[in-house]
Amino acid sequence: MKLTIVGTGYVGLVSGVCFSELGHEVVCIDKMEDKVAQLRSGKSPIYEPGLEELLQKNIQAGRLTFDTDLSTSAPSSDVIMIAVGTPQAEDGSADMKYVHTVAKEIGQALPSTGQYVVVNKSTVPVGTADQVKEIIHNMNEDVDVAVCSVPEFLREGSAVKDTMNPDRIVIGTSIPWAKARLVQLHEKLATGDKIVITNEKSAEMIKYAANSFLATKISFINEMANISEHVGANIDDVVRGIGSDRRISPHFLNAGLGYGGSCFPKDVKALANMAETHNYEPQMLYAADRINERQRFKPLDQLLKKFNGSIEGKQIAILGLAFKPNTDDMRYAPSIDIIHELVKAGSIVRAHDPIAQNAAKPFLPNNVTLVETMEETYAHADAVILITEWAEYKSIDPTDLLAQMRGNFVIDGRNAFDADAYKNAGIDYYGIGRNS
Ligand SMILES: NC(=O)C1=CN([C@@H]2O[C@H](COP(=O)(O)OP(=O)(O)OC[C@H]3O[C@@H](n4cnc5c(N)ncnc54)[C@H](O)[C@@H]3O)[C@@H](O)[C@H]2O)C=CC1
Numbered sequence: 349m350k351l352t353i354v355g356t357g358y359v360g361l362v363s364g365v366c367f368s369e370l371g372h373e374v375v376c377i378d379k380m381e382d383k384v385a386q387l388r389s390g391k392s393p394i395y396e397p398g399l400e401e402l403l404q405k406n407i408q409a410g411r412l413t414f415d416t417d418l419s420t421s422a423p424s425s426d427v428i429m430i431a432v433g434t435p436q437a438e439d440g441s442a443d444m445k446y447v448h449t450v451a452k453e454i455g456q457a458l459p460s461t462g463q464y465v466v467v468n469k470s471t472v473p474v475g476t477a478d479q480v481k482e483i484i485h486n487m488n489e490d491v492d493v494a495v496c497s498v499p500e501f502l503r504e505g506s507a508v509k510d511t512m513n514p515d516r517i518v519i520g521t522s523i524p525w526a527k528a529r530l531v532q533l534h535e536k537l538a539t540g541d542k543i544v545i546t547n548e549k550s551a552e553m554i555k556y557a558a559n560s561f562l563a564t565k566i567s568f569i570n571e572m573a574n575i576s577e578h579v580g581a582n583i584d585d586v587v588r589g590i591g592s593d594r595r596i597s598p599h600f601l602n603a604g605l606g607y608g609g610s611c612f613p614k615d616v617k618a619l620a621n622m623a624e625t626h627n628y629e630p631q632m633l634y635a636a637d638r639i640n641e642r643q644r645f646k647p648l649d650q651l652l653k654k655f656n657g658s659i660e661g662k663q664i665a666i667l668g669l670a671f672k673p674n675t676d677d678m679r680y681a682p683s684i685d686i687i688h689e690l691v692k693a694g695s696i697v698r699a700h701d702p703i704a705q706n707a708a709k710p711f712l713p714n715n716v717t718l719v720e721t722m723e724e725t726y727a728h729a730d731a732v733i734l735i736t737e738w739a740e741y742k743s744i745d746p747t748d749l750l751a752q753m754r755g756n757f758v759i760d761g762r763n764a765f766d767a768d769a770y771k772n773a774g775i776d777y778y779g780i781g782r783n784s
Pocket residue numbers: 354355356357358359360377378379380383431432433434446449450469470471472500501502503504610611
């Protein structure tokens with residue numbers, strides 16, 4: 349099939365690369381000329397395991413091309429996908445300006461002959477498919493177009509793997525010929541029970557419900573960890589105990605500094621905003637969001653406790669800046685807020701991330717020192733905070749770490765270290781909800 353995919357961010361680029369790998373002919377569109385030039389030369393603008401290899405392979409095979417304008421490829425495409433950003437607006441709602449602009453461009457580009465499928469892959473409020481159709485028809489009332497919702501569930505850091513091995517594909521359309529085309533497009537990825545067919549609005553809701561459920565699961569376990577700290581229970585044991593119940597499952601129950609990234613924070617807020625505009629007060633979403641906003645500041649409380657109320661002049665080593673491992677995405681990363689607070693309190697901050705160092709610079713205060721190796725980060729540190737659980741940090745030997753440090757306080761913000769090994773090495777170890 350011929351595809352036009354608009355937006356070459358995590359979703360658009362990964363989808364474009366994966367669909368071309370599956371044999372489809374894909375044109376990826378982005379307004380940013382330098383990004384398109386970089387992509388044409390086979391260089392990925394984002395760090396995502398396995399992406400660049402497949403990008404280069406499919407460009408060479410002639411199945412994957414890039415353009416700055418959709419008007420050439422869209423009229424001959426079987427499916428046109430919208431994969432532009434829907435960032436958080438000031439009131440918490442999803443800012444739809446990029447989606448609306450693309451809808452107009454599609455309306456201008458499509459001729460009045462033929463049958464077109466336009467797919468919304470961006471995460472959008474319920475009712476957007478109808479809106480996009482209206483915008484397209486306002487530009488060209490004769491075009492025969494089915495606007496469908498096929499939400500994306502990939503995770504950053506494993507985006508290619510997730511796209512190639514989806515748990516399910518949700519196809520939201522009430523139009524039979526569009527459904528047939530979209531089932532055919534996805535047939536190498538999913539068949540049978542793995543394809544969930546719904547109407548447009550349910551598909552749009554599924555995406556927000558999935559992200560809000562996962563975000564709530566994280567806030568729930570963080571709440572349990574915080575309570576465990578107060579009552580002397582250990583969250584690792586609590587998770588073992590509840591996670592073995594298949595209805596709960598042990599997945600996505602890692603207590604820590606809360607969720608960051610470009611999606612959970614904004615999607616929980618956008619769903620809450622959507623509920624409010626329909627006169628419903630979403631209490632659980634408010635709670636998930638509030639717990640998460642607070643969780644990232646836990647290291648600060650611990651430092652103040654350890655250093656008797658003042659961390660001025662203390663050298664603090666930060667391990668990990670990206671919002672999660674295996675990505676260089678810094679959007680809403682807990683590290684940003686933590687570091688700003690540390691600097692405000694007069695600490696000397698040295699930070700390291702194996703991949704996100706350059707991406708992090710614009711988000712951090714100027715007086716933070718970004719160092720090349722993790723060893724340089726914690727040399728002479730009074731305290732160490734693990735914020736992102738990169739694999740290389742997990743292999744740190746606590747005895748070596750202690751020998752390099754000036755102090756002995758380690759805050760494990762992701763419960764990623766072996767608590768006993770750290771304590772046995774003489775480290776004053778703090779994990780989230782990890783009483784021994
Ligand atoms: N990042 C992720 O892991 C996931 C994101 N999503 C959703 O997918 C959507 C896209 O997210 P990301 O890929 O992270 O976005 P992104 O912000 O990384 O990339 C969006 C791209 O669209 C381009 N763009 C904007 N307007 C354009 C136009 N008129 N024509 C051509 N290109 C245009 C921008 O230049 C940018 O390169 C969002 O709604 C997000 O919530 C869904 C699942 C996973």
